[in-house]
Amino acid sequence: MNRIDGRRNDQLRDVKITRNYTKYAEGSVLIEMGETKVLCNASIEDRVPPFLKNSGSGWITAEYSMLPRSTHSRKVRESSRGKIDGRTQEIQRLIGRTLRSVIDLKGIGERTIWIDCDVIQADGGTRTASITGSFVAMIDALNKLYTDKKIKKIPVKSFVSAISVGIYNGDNILDLCYEEDSQAQVDMNIVMTDKDEFVEVQGTAEGFPFKKHQLNELLELGEIGNRMLIQEQKNALGDITKLILGDKTDVVIATSNAHKLEEIGKILKGFKVKIHSMKSVGLGGLEIEENGTTFEENALIKAREVARRTGKISIADDSGLMVDAIGGKPGIYSARFAGENANDNDNNEKLLKMMANVNMSERTARFVSAIAVVFPNGEEFTVRGTCEGKIGFERKGTNGFGYDPLFIVNRYDKAFGELPSDVKNSISHRANALEKMKEEFGKRLK
Ligand SMILES: O=c1nc[nH]c2c1ncn2[C@H]1C[C@H](O)[C@@H](COP(=O)(O)OP(=O)(O)OP(=O)(O)O)O1
Numbered sequence: 001m002n003r004i005d006g007r008r009n010d011q012l013r014d015v016k017i018t019r020n021y022t023k024y025a026e027g028s029v030l031i032e033m034g035e036t037k038v039l040c041n042a043s044i045e046d047r048v049p050p051f052l053k054n055s056g057s058g059w060i061t062a063e064y065s066m067l068p069r070s071t072h073s074r075k076v077r078e079s080s081r082g083k084i085d086g087r088t089q090e091i092q093r094l095i096g097r098t099l100r101s102v103i104d105l106k107g108i109g110e111r112t113i114w115i116d117c118d119v120i121q122a123d124g125g126t127r128t129a130s131i132t133g134s135f136v137a138m139i140d141a142l143n144k145l146y147t148d149k150k151i152k153k154i155p156v157k158s159f160v161s162a163i164s165v166g167i168y169n170g171d172n173i174l175d176l177c178y179e180e181d182s183q184a185q186v187d188m189n190i191v192m193t194d195k196d197e198f199v200e201v202q203g204t205a206e207g208f209p210f211k212k213h214q215l216n217e218l219l220e221l222g223e224i225g226n227r228m229l230i231q232e233q234k235n236a237l238g239d240i241t242k243l244i245l246g247d248k249t250d251v252v253i254a255t256s257n258a259h260k261l262e263e264i265g266k267i268l269k270g271f272k273v274k275i276h277s278m279k280s281v282g283l284g285g286l287e288i289e290e291n292g293t294t295f296e297e298n299a300l301i302k303a304r305e306v307a308r309r310t311g312k313i314s315i316a317d318d319s320g321l322m323v324d325a326i327g328g329k330p331g332i333y334s335a336r337f338a339g340e341n342a343n344d345n346d347n348n349e350k351l352l353k354m355m356a357n358v359n360m361s362e363r364t365a366r367f368v369s370a371i372a373v374v375f376p377n378g379e380e381f382t383v384r385g386t387c388e389g390k391i392g393f394e395r396k397g398t399n400g401f402g403y404d405p406l407f408i409v410n411r412y413d414k415a416f417g418e419l420p421s422d423v424k425n426s427i428s429h430r431a432n433a434l435e436k437m438k439e440e441f442g443k444r445l446k
């Protein structure tokens, strides 16, 4: 274990966002990232700076400050010293710029939103925590204008959050605490929207300059962190998130198999969900090692990995064919039956050969599908569906995928390869598993 607090390299500290933390400000959020605590207040003022008078546009500006005992030794208040230092200037400008980048300033009318970030306790990442917390405070303030009917909608284009990444003892790490930050070879702050866009990247090498590939790796790590943080913001804002984004829940189908994606997508039509593919959440090339010993374990491995990387609800299927005459093979090895890089054709070929001398009555088999659902908060469950049939003596039909041309389903006495997709999708192992999933899923969506 490389990290001071035993975290994985790509693990955030515990994130806690508390809204309505103090009572007077229109938006008041305490954000905690591990031991770092920042109070972010948003206030609305009914006027704008002189350069915006009569423009119809509003303004957002931010101030940042650290309380004297937010640090190891007492830090003199900037107000007592009579001037603010360069770091403070830079941070408050960053917070203001970031928030202005995701809001339509015309949409708030000639008003100013003041953001005040006060660091109560500093353990690294105070500027990034300030940004993540301020966004939520700003939304609360805007929501106040909205519920008071002063604006017609909350004029926000995107969610935005920020996280630090760095290189520490040669490893890329996410969300540096103070001790890591002070020893890091590279230290970078990454501000991103919920559309995976960058708002700002600040990266500096201390003594060890870094290469482009390292920069790219760090950006990727920052993306993972920001996706998780934005999910935390969405959870914290609850119904207001729905007001801004609509009330569909994001769900990622954690599969690299386009056929499964299509089948699962069709079966989930009735739900208030927005279906994402691995590709659409930027995980197109991701390969997940399926080293479990059961269908359920493998499904969980896939869903957990994708939930962790996206911060979204993830659904994975692990499925396969179990043929009685060969002791339930290929089972969980169905995809790699004829070898690590086998394709559907190789697998079917191998199965036909092994079954060449088996009578029709002995050719019974079933498809099995385990579906795992993993929620961003770590809740998870699995369900299993099966479908009974026989292995044919030759391939039939061109529909579907995998072993479909060889699997003669009892119900129709035809190969899945010969049946239209809506027929397969009403009786398949996957359909049966998803049917069971629906009930459990519906309960937890509420
Ligand atoms: O309805 C089906 N019709 C025909 N064949 C099927 C079916 N359902 C699973 N199968 C076969 C295909 C593959 O050989 C193995 C699944 O392996 P499995 O690892 O779960 O899927 P995969 O690697 O294709 O995609 P992914 O892991 O990214 O979800 O069982």
Ligand SMILES: [Mg+2]
Binding pocket: 290, 335
């Ligand atoms: Mg697979």
